[in-house]
Amino acid sequence: MTYGPSSGQLVRPPEHHHDEPYVPVFTGARRDELDTILSRYPTKMAALLPALWMVQDTYGWVSEPAVEEVASVLDLTPAYVKGVLSFYTMYHQHPVGKHFVQVCTTTPCNVCGAEDVVKAFLEHTGCGELGVTSPDNRFTVIEVECLGACGFATPVMINNEFIESVTPERVARIVAEHD
Amino acid sequence: MSTATNDVKPEVKMVSVTIEGRTTSVPEGTTIIEAAKTVGVLIPHYCYHPGLPVAGVCRMCLVDVEKFPKLAPACATTVMEGQVVSVHSEKAREARKGVLEFLLINHPLDCPVCDQSGECELQDYTFQEGRAESRYEEPKRFNPVEDFGGDVLYVPNRCILCTRCVRFMGDVVEEPVLNVSERGDRAFIGKAEGHDLTDAWAGNVVDLCPVGALLSKDFLNKARAWELDRSASICTGCSQGCNVTVETRDNTVVRLKPRSNTAVNHFYLCEQGRLDYRWINRRDRLDQPKVRVDGEWRTVDWEDALDAAAAALAGKRVTVLASPNCSNETLFLAERMIARQGGSGVFRVMLGAEAPLRGVEDLSLRAERAANATGARLLGYADLAQGAPIVNANDVLLVLDDVLEGELPTALTGMMSSGAIVVHVGTTLPAVLEGRAQVALPTTNHTEEEGTFTNLRGRVQRFLQARTAPGLARPSWYVMSDLVERLGAGEGRYMASAVFDQLAATHASFAGLSYATLALRGLPVIDAAERDVLAPTVAV
Numbered sequence: 001m002t003y004g005p006s007s008g009q010l011v012r013p014p015e016h017h018h019d020e021p022y023v024p025v026f027t028g029a030r031r032d033e034l035d036t037i038l039s040r041y042p043t044k045m046a047a048l049l050p051a052l053w054m055v056q057d058t059y060g061w062v063s064e065p066a067v068e069e070v071a072s073v074l075d076l077t078p079a080y081v082k083g084v085l086s087f088y089t090m091y092h093q094h095p096v097g098k099h100f101v102q103v104c105t106t107t108p109c110n111v112c113g114a115e116d117v118v119k120a121f122l123e124h125t126g127c128g129e130l131g132v133t134s135p136d137n138r139f140t141v142i143e144v145e146c147l148g149a150c151g152f153a154t155p156v157m158i159n160n161e162f163i164e165s166v167t168p169e170r171v172a173r174i175v176a177e178h179d
Numbered sequence: 180m181s182t183a184t185n186d187v188k189p190e191v192k193m194v195s196v197t198i199e200g201r202t203t204s205v206p207e208g209t210t211i212i213e214a215a216k217t218v219g220v221l222i223p224h225y226c227y228h229p230g231l232p233v234a235g236v237c238r239m240c241l242v243d244v245e246k247f248p249k250l251a252p253a254c255a256t257t258v259m260e261g262q263v264v265s266v267h268s269e270k271a272r273e274a275r276k277g278v279l280e281f282l283l284i285n286h287p288l289d290c291p292v293c294d295q296s297g298e299c300e301l302q303d304y305t306f307q308e309g310r311a312e313s314r315y316e317e318p319k320r321f322n323p324v325e326d327f328g329g330d331v332l333y334v335p336n337r338c339i340l341c342t343r344c345v346r347f348m349g350d351v352v353e354e355p356v357l358n359v360s361e362r363g364d365r366a367f368i369g370k371a372e373g374h375d376l377t378d379a380w381a382g383n384v385v386d387l388c389p390v391g392a393l394l395s396k397d398f399l400n401k402a403r404a405w406e407l408d409r410s411a412s413i414c415t416g417c418s419q420g421c422n423v424t425v426e427t428r429d430n431t432v433v434r435l436k437p438r439s440n441t442a443v444n445h446f447y448l449c450e451q452g453r454l455d456y457r458w459i460n461r462r463d464r465l466d467q468p469k470v471r472v473d474g475e476w477r478t479v480d481w482e483d484a485l486d487a488a489a490a491a492l493a494g495k496r497v498t499v500l501a502s503p504n505c506s507n508e509t510l511f512l513a514e515r516m517i518a519r520q521g522g523s524g525v526f527r528v529m530l531g532a533e534a535p536l537r538g539v540e541d542l543s544l545r546a547e548r549a550a551n552a553t554g555a556r557l558l559g560y561a562d563l564a565q566g567a568p569i570v571n572a573n574d575v576l577l578v579l580d581d582v583l584e585g586e587l588p589t590a591l592t593g594m595m596s597s598g599a600i601v602v603h604v605g606t607t608l609p610a611v612l613e614g615r616a617q618v619a620l621p622t623t624n625h626t627e628e629e630g631t632f633t634n635l636r637g638r639v640q641r642f643l644q645a646r647t648a649p650g651l652a653r654p655s656w657y658v659m660s661d662l663v664e665r666l667g668a669g670e671g672r673y674m675a676s677a678v679f680d681q682l683a684a685t686h687a688s689f690a691g692l693s694y695a696t697l698a699l700r701g702l703p704v705i706d707a708a709e710r711d712v713l714a715p716t717v718a719v
Binding site: 064077084 | 349354355356357358359360361362369370371372373374
C-alpha cells in the first residue's frame with residue numbers, strides 16, 4: 001500500500017533493489033551486540049526498536065527481508081514487526097540517500113526563513129522534491145518538526161551530525177562537504 | 180435478578196448500579212457495557228467485543244457517569260456500588276455524535292455498493308445518533324482494496340481502525356499476522372507480504388469487523404443483508420457442533436454465520452464450517468420415492484413406496500448403515516426398528532486433521548467430520564472403523580443417507596455384496612446403490628428439517644428448518660416414523676418434538692430433555708461427563 005508525498009514522508013524511489021540477495025544483519029559481531037541488548041530486556045519482543053536501529057544503521061533502511069530477519073531472531077511475526085516499523089517515521093521503509101538531511105521547519109525556524117533553507121537544499125542536492133532521493137543517491141531531504149534548537153534557527157541534521165544556524169547561503173558549502 | 184444472585188458463588192461480591200434508570204446487581208469487576216446488557220441497554224460501541232481483550236480505542240461507548248468529571252468509556256470502566264450511569268444524556272450523545280463525525284471523515288459513504296450495508300454498525304449508529312449531514316469538505320484519503328488471503332478482502336477506506344481483527348488474530352488465534360500500519364490519519368490494517376490469513380479460524384475477522392472493511396470473498400456482491408432469511412442451525416462440518424445461522428435467499432443457502440453460544444463455539448466458526456455449504460443447495464437430489472420393479476426404477480407415490488419398504492423389512496433382521504449426520508430422532512427410530520426386529524446399526528464417519536482455535540478452551544475443528552457421531556454412539560450404533568457387522572443374505576440393509584460417497588472401505592463393499600435387500604433412505608441415490616437398492620425414499624437434509632445433534636461433549640442441540648424440501652422429499656425422521664408405524668410397532672410420531680420426547684423417555688442419557696428445555700443453546704446429556712470417553716480424540 002502506498003501513499004502520495006506528505007510532510008515528513010519518504011517517496012518510494014522508482015528503482016528498487018529487491019533483486020539483490022539479502023545479507024543477514026545479525027551474524028558474527030552484530031549477533032553478539034544483539035545478544036547484549038537482549039540481556040537488558042525481560043522479553044525478546046522488547047528489543048524490537050534497537051534491533052530495527054541496528055538494521056537501519058547497517059543498510060540505511062529496513063527492507064522486507066530485513067523485517068523477516070528481525071521477526072525470526074526475536075520470535076515475532078513479520079506483521080508485528082512491520083506494524084512497529086511503520087509507526088515510527090524515523091525508520092525508513094525505502095532506500096534513502098547516503099546523507100539523510102532533516103531540516104526543521106517548525107514555527108520559530110519557519111519565521112527565521114527555514115523554507116528558504118529547504119529550497120536551497122533541494123536545489124543544491126539535486127533532489128528537487130521533498131522525500132525524493134537525488135539521482136546520484138547521495139541525498140534525501142525532508143522537513144521535520146522541532147529539532148530543539150530554536151535559538152539557533154535553522155538547525156539541520158545530516159545523518160547524526162547536527163548543524164545550527166543554517167542559512168540558504170551556507171547550504172552550497174554544506175552540500176559540497178558531504179560527498 | 181434474585182435467581183441470578185443466588186446462582187453466583189458466595190465469594191463473588193455483587194455491586195448494585197443504575198443504568199438508564201434501571202437498577203441491576205452484577206458481580207464486582209463487571210464493565211459498564213456488560214452491566215448495561217443485563218438491563219437491556221445496548222451501549223453503542225465498535226472496538227469492544229466480549230470475546231476480545233478491551234482496547235478502548237474507538238471512544239464510541241462514552242457514557243455519562245454521575246460524579247465523574249469526564250465521560251467514561253463503558254468498555255473499560257468497571258462498575259462501582261451505587262453508580263448511576265446515563266447512556267443517553269445530552270453530554271454523552273453529543274460526544275458520540277462527535278466520534279461518529281470523526282469516523283466518517285475518511286469513510287467513502289459507499290453503502291449502496293457495500294456488502295455490510297444493512298448489518299453495519301457504523302450505518303446503524305450514524306442513523307441512530309450521528310449527524311444528518313457531513314461538514315467535511317476536504318478530499319478523503321484513498322487506499323486500494325487488498326486481498327488478505329483466505330476468504331478475506333480488506334477495503335481500507337471503510338475501516339474505522341477498531342483493531343478487533345488485529346486482536347482476534349493476536350490474542351485468540353495467537354498468530355499475529357495483522358497489524359496497525361502507519362499512524363494517525365494514515366493508519367490502516369496491514370499484513371506482511373507473503374503471510375496471509377490462512378489459519379483455519381481466520382475467517383472470523385469478517386464477522387468481527389463492525390463495518391464493511393473486512394469482507395468475505397465468498398459472499399462478495401452475492402446478496403443484500405436485508406434480503407436474507409435466517410434460521411438457527413448446527414454446523415455439520417465436524418463433531419464440535421458449532422451453533423450457526425443459516426442464511427438463505429430465495430430458498431438457496433448463501434452464507435453460514437456463527438451463532439453465539441458460550442458453551443460451544445463462543446462467537447466463532449472455522450473456515451471449513453463456514454464455506455462448506457454448497458452441497459446443501461445441490462440440485463441432483465433424490466426428490467421422488469422410487470421402487471425397483473423387474474430391475475427397473477419406477478417413480479411411485481409415498482404410500483406405495485412405504486408399503487414396498489415395509490414389505491421388504493417385515494420380519495427380517497435389519498442392519499442399519501447410518502450417516503453420522505442423521506439427527507438423533509432419525510437414528511432413534513431406526514434403533515427402534517432394530518430393537519423390534521433384531522439386527523445392528525453402524526455408522527461411517529470421515530476423518531480429517533484437527534485445527535484448534537488456540538485462544539478458546541475446547542474449541543476446534545474436530546477430526547470426526549460429522550455432526551452426530553456421538554449421538555449415534557449413545558443410541559447404540561457402532562463405528563464401522565471398529566469392524567463391519569455380519570450381514571446375511573436374508574437380512575435387510577437399511578442405508579440412512581450419504582454414507583456411500585467416495586471410495587468405499589472393504590468393510591462396506593463386503594456389506595454391499597452380501598445379497599441382502601437394500602432399502603435406501605436419503606437425500607441422493609448414490610451410484611453404488613443405483614443397481615442395488617430395492618426402494619429409495621427421498622429425505623431432506625438438515626437445513627430442510629428440524630431435529631437435534633449430539634456433539635462430542637454430549638451436548639444435545641436443536642437445528643431448525645431453513646429451506647423447503649425439494650420435490651416430494653420428507654424429513655428423514657418422518658419417513659422412519661412411517662416405516663416403524665407400518666411395521667406394527669405403533670411407535671410412529673409425527674412431530675419431531677414428539678419423537679424426541681419418546682427418545683428422552685426411552686434412553687437414560689437423554690432423560691429429562693425436551694425441545695422446550697434444549698431451546699436454542701442445547702443441553703448436555705445427563706451423563707455427559709462419563710460419556711466424554713465415547714468421543715475419543717482421533718489422531719490423524
